[in-house]
Amino acid sequence: MTHTSISSSTDWIRPEDARLSDLLEVLTAETELDDFPHASRVEQQVLVYDWATLRPDAADPTSRRDVRAELARALSEGPGIVVLAGAFDAQPLDRATAALERMVVDQRSKGIAAGDHFAKPGANDRIWNALEKLAVADPAAFVGYYANDALALAAEAWLGPGYQVTSQLNVVNPGGAGQTVHRDYHLGFQSAEVCAAYPAHVHALSQALTLQGAVAHVDMPLESGPTLYLPHSQKYAHGYVAYQQPEFQSYFVEHHVQLPLAAGDAVFFNPALFHAAGSNHTSDVRRMANLLQISSAFGRAMETVDRARVVEAIYPALLAARAAGMPPRDVANVVAATAEGYAFPTNLDRDQPIDGMSPPTQADLVTDALAAGVSQVELHDRLERQQALRVSH
Template identity: 55%
Template structure:
């Protein structure tokens, strides 16, 4: 009996489930108060969110000791603190923002003309205009403006404070037009893009790992009064370990709807937040404000494998071999072989050509191979589908 109880306790610690999420436990962490005294470089706390004056932050890191202290403060703000920080006037020269906005407007207009682009992981189709991979498109359109834009010290400070050096920048522009509806409350990349069924397969330490692999940010490209629907946040919610599963439950969605906070932003402000923070873009209730933000998704240098592997070439070779081995290998063993060969993750990809249709993430190479095996495709059909999938993922 004692052994059985130990096994259950261990399994419950390692395997988080949607059913085990408890709103009472969640409220204990989500209803904490952010104390300004704990963050000496910050200027204020508004609605439990830390507010920093960007010029003050830049001045404070002038010495090595100051840099370590400020980076540590910001790191803890993202981790154990409120999980969200607003940097006021991060772009003092908003002309840099205006130039970038003009580039983004041209890209959106081109998307309208060609019926391309768009899509959103957590909003209804048509609620906004989306530019996937705005980072690369921006750089190719105007490298000088790109350089001035990403030379911004606050973007670098926040990114390195949370992720360390050698981080990887990606970005997507989101323009929510007047009347554009809010997103559903969510956590973000990585686990936030998966279904409960998938999330429950990852042990608890991966739930803790996912938030430290990325940092979310947003550069305000216009003034964002509350009526325009700036992002809704639930400070401190990132510290609830089973939170990736909790937001699949209605009581947690309801709690977010009644307890979230929202701050107006000005053009040139930047907000950064832990990707595990419960958040959602708000409804644009204005009649004339096109709310534009460049969404920064910064990734850890460690979010990649050690070796370059041509998994498309491997999958093409393995597929006919697996068909021939049916009967000798069980379905589970075939699945193990596929896992060692094919790309099992949807990202990175080209979301213009490989959008998350019918779910939060595009079909993986692994899913394609399983589909082909289950439906007994001939080799030519699989090779064609495999090549098309690989082509869609290219920039």
Template identity: 60%
Template sequence: MSVASAPGRAWLSEQDCDLDSLRALVARTTGLADYPGASSVESNVLVYDGERLRSARDRRAVRAELVRALSDGPGIVVVRGAFPEPEVVDRVTAVFEALIAEQQAAGATAGDHFAAPGANDRVWNALEKTALYDPEAFADYYANEVLALLATAWLGPGYQITSQVNVVNPGGAGQTAHRDYHLGFLSDAMAAAYPAHVHRLSPVLTLQGAVAHCAMPVESGPTLYLPYSQRYEPGYLAWRRPEFQEYFAAHHVQLPLAKGDAVFFSPALFHAAGANRTTDLRRTANLLQISSAFGRAMESVDREAVANAVFPVLLRRAAAGASEEWLENVIAASAEGYPFPTNLDSDPPVAGLAPPSQADLVRRALRERWRPGRLRAELRTASERRES
């Protein structure tokens, strides 16, 4: 993946976050002639026709072009008519509305990554919930050829789809510019702990998508994008900085969408949901996060059991003066250090972008000198929160 980086740099830091470098990267014009499968360029974004993609004979050439568009190109493609049958979209929209009504009747308020809880109507794990609520509608919807084409182009076979419904109600505020999962959900300090090559790797582990379930004129706040910003290597450390937020606010683009249109983009692209300035339109999108088959360990390990077994040793060694580095190494080898995947209904990102991991819980238990029984109970409760 082509990105801006200092030659030979193994680690990135805040000192690498230079706005002029981002400006130079995004000051490009997308040429339609460079992407023969595209139908047009709008606001520097490549626009494809869904029927043309579905009928393409050379699927391999189309996939290659889409990869180039998402990596070295603007980092985003819009597919007009990606879901060409309105009744299929409407059936799934009806499921979403029923799920939201059930949540509201139960008094549940879904947390949100980049907005205050309750500001929007969210349905976490909408993929599973839709399949259980209406499997026929689920099958007709996810049989979509364009979705499969984009997913296999970026990730290859064996990909995994998750989805989250986001309804931004009239008057709903927009988001701040950000990058997405994986590194985009970590704090600056945590992101900086990963070497530079992982910053390059993170964007190719997932593909972001959004399907419009209603007409989305610009005033309803369809997503804002900064084309080519996915190529900026220090972006996971830069997106929170005020000067980058200000630049995004001044230079983003925004495209209206029709019901059934879809957008696919690199998770490293700077983007943000827009503000819904309408008085009567509930802007409804099915947000797709499609993950690589490779984001898994080779063996299944009951890390909860391992952490419980090792914790008394950690307590004894800490009392005996073991170094923080020694303790941390043992925690890393025993407890799950990453908070995902989780059930965002019962384990929501209310206190930040991610809930605590197993390792975070063990660190707290060691710091506060919990008894092993308390850690065992807390780990079990946390595990139950993560279950679907």
């Protein structure tokens, strides 16, 4: 089957070119169990692997290579999502759950209503940077939890070695509303207009830079709202500019699939898969999942650059050039070569998204400072305030 996201026929992917009929053509694909010999079963087009059965193959270096190749194929050419049933043993899961629950209680006691990209602050409970916070709060729990080989297997399969794990605890409380359909980080956190500024090959590349995962910390019956998915949708080339359009959202509402999960199950999916958290219709289930976002080793520059230092050094010269008539495009080119133009990584407890899913970038700050003609002292203060928001603790 042709991988639609990779073999785009256009150089640019525009919102006005997104057609639901094209997505429906992609979705005619069927998940065939025979194509994935290590899988145990297919449920609603989703591949399910029983970890107890898969673990011996994962432990053998030769067969582990084959399993990784199969998982990568499942995430790209297959349904885009796999469930590793029973991936986490009860003891390390329960200890981590207890530590994470204490964080939620502590956060509530401080009156902190942590929002996320889609839910209103206070609607549910979210612990940003749960990975670092768990390590500090209970190192032994952290070690037992992240020793998990199912997690490592999935990360290696999609990203290879050198990956970096981040996590956010998400608790959808009884009555908690779900999300609208979306794709995930990187391009999935941008508006359709911003996505359209990136060439087509970057739309294909974005999904290869991260792996999304979720570990169920409690049993999740359907009525508790486990994540909704549209299997095979990661292969739709225009997905990043399409998912916010009403007809795509309506289709998702009518045709998504949803699988119940047991505590200890882990789900891994291509970040380009259309998905959304479901609404919790129970009166007594606090749906707790540790959301894993695992990043490629390659999403980094070759050299360490103190960009704030560079910005402050050139700011007077750039102000003078702008005042002397340097064209706006040329000014923007200097800012792009100088300042950090991406909002992440950051501390989402403090550096909250504004008017969207991303907080302002350092480049935004510099551009605003230039437009206002602020002094270098004021620029320095603004840069320091922004940097303080981004520190992890």
